[in-house]
Amino acid sequence: MAEFVLVPGTWLGAWAWDEVVPELRAAGHGAHALTLSGVAEKRGVPAGQQTHVADIVDEVERLDLRDVVLVGHSYSGIPVGQAAERIGDRLAHVVFVDSNVPADGESFVSGWADGRAAIEASIAETGGFWAPLAADEFAAQGLTDGQIARIVDRSTPHPGASLTEPAQLSRPLTELSATYIKCLLDWPQPSDDVVELLKSERWRLVEMNTGHWPMLSQPQELARVLCESAEPAR
Numbered sequence: 455m456a457e458f459v460l461v462p463g464t465w466l467g468a469w470a471w472d473e474v475v476p477e478l479r480a481a482g483h484g485a486h487a488l489t490l491s492g493v494a495e496k497r498g499v500p501a502g503q504q505t506h507v508a509d510i511v512d513e514v515e516r517l518d519l520r521d522v523v524l525v526g527h528s529y530s531g532i533p534v535g536q537a538a539e540r541i542g543d544r545l546a547h548v549v550f551v552d553s554n555v556p557a558d559g560e561s562f563v564s565g566w567a568d569g570r571a572a573i574e575a576s577i578a579e580t581g582g583f584w585a586p587l588a589a590d591e592f593a594a595q596g597l598t599d600g601q602i603a604r605i606v607d608r609s610t611p612h613p614g615a616s617l618t619e620p621a622q623l624s625r626p627l628t629e630l631s632a633t634y635i636k637c638l639l640d641w642p643q644p645s646d647d648v649v650e651l652l653k654s655e656r657w658r659l660v661e662m663n664t665g666h667w668p669m670l671s672q673p674q675e676l677a678r679v680l681c682e683s684a685e686p687a688r
Contacts, residue, residue, distance in 0.1 A: 460527075464612040507540070527552065536621055552636060601667075634658070637665055
């Protein structure tokens with residue numbers, strides 16, 4: 455049995471995994487969805503990127519989890535990738551769900567050549583937070599109108615410091631046992647940094663024919679992929 459720690463991307467809380475958690479538990483695994491500091495029910499808590507790394511590490515240690523599969527969606531691939539090297543032999547595997555990956559000394563916005571200015575402007579205009587997306591920005595992502603409404607209604611501004619603070623890594627990510635899930639409706643190919651990581655024998659690519667929020671658009675299929683990812687780790 456694996457213990458999944460599920461971390462959502464920007465603007466989302468643990469609720470984003472509500473349809474995935476029961477599927478993992480039905481398959482015999484532990485499943486623990488985590489809300490990062492400053493978002494959802496933890497809104498208002500000051501948080502940088504290293505706060506989010508600590509959130510993940512603290513959750514693993516608080517629950518005394520072993521055989522851990524860390525799962526990071528979107529932005530959260532960055533703190534998850536850092537937490538992975540900090541939980542030591544508790545870690546079994548890492549799954550990056552259509553996510554960014556950390557690079558030592560680089561931040562989330564570092565890789566946004568075209569969109570960095572817009573993100574930084576949004577953070578400045580909203581008092582240090584990145585404002586959530588509007589409903590029309592979820593188009594063509596495999597989501598129903600109801601699913602889009604759910605995301606829009608429950609999203610909260612994301613702490614800007616977590617997006618601009620640099621990652622801190624002591625070892626190459628290629629040393630991790632990892633699965634990268636690419637959601638094809640969002641963009642058909644992984645980013646260049648992920649392509650390089652996938653050259654490692656310890657990394658595997660899985661494609662899903664859905665958009666950037668598979669925990670909402672295809673929760674059962676995502677749970678199946680997560681369960682399969684845990685198999686070689688145990």
